[in-house]
Amino acid sequence: MDWSNLWSFIWIFFWSFAFIAYLFALFAIIGDLFRDHELNGWWKAVWILFLIFLPFLTALVYLIARGNGMAQRSAKAASDAQAATDAYIRQTAGGSASPSDEIAKAKALLDAGTISAQEYEAIKAKALGA
Template sequence: MDDYPLLNLFWTMLLVFLWVLWFFLLFKVISDIFRDHSLGGWAKAGWLIFVIVLPYLGVLVYLIARGPGMGRRDAKQMKESEAAFRSYVQEAAGSGGGSADQLGKLAALKNKGDITQEEYDRAKAKLLA
């Protein structure tokens, strides 16, 4: 440990951190290129080649040119994902207006005399179908 001082250890840790940060940023930019629906196929291919062939310059130029839109696309994707999740949960759990609840309401209407037995049977068959 004498031949590797503490300052060199700190420098190495900083470089590893920056290296990991760089790859995160590179993958973020590449995923944003593919996620953007306003870009055509040739524009996506051009940005991708630019980012891969000249990675530092490509990512810097992409962030300057299209950086503000990245946040909007992230927010839009998060809202769409959340809406899809909520829709799935409501569909899976039922929103309180399930068949059993509606059959109970129909039975209550029949018992009060508001609908006839025939109307009840038709509505029940329609619900169960």
């Protein structure tokens, strides 16, 4: 086995990993810049220009200088997305209806003959928590 080929492969693999990790950091920084509503637009432009012309140094400085705020904005975005998902699930599942709404719907179904009186009483008891 030729060791020079093995070390070349390892070297290429290492630099490929470093480049992909840098791209992840770069996109995270750009996403954070546009997520930050407190930062002036001119400062955002300055950060972007520095990311273009001095990419590694600027990414390192950004992560050191604004890392805490970046983590807070990311956590807030995640919690907002989770809250929106929970609200959508509750709305779709119909779990947000009040007991009186559920009883009224059950009464309409009873009047239409869709459910029996026993089913209506069961729905009413469930809605009232009994």
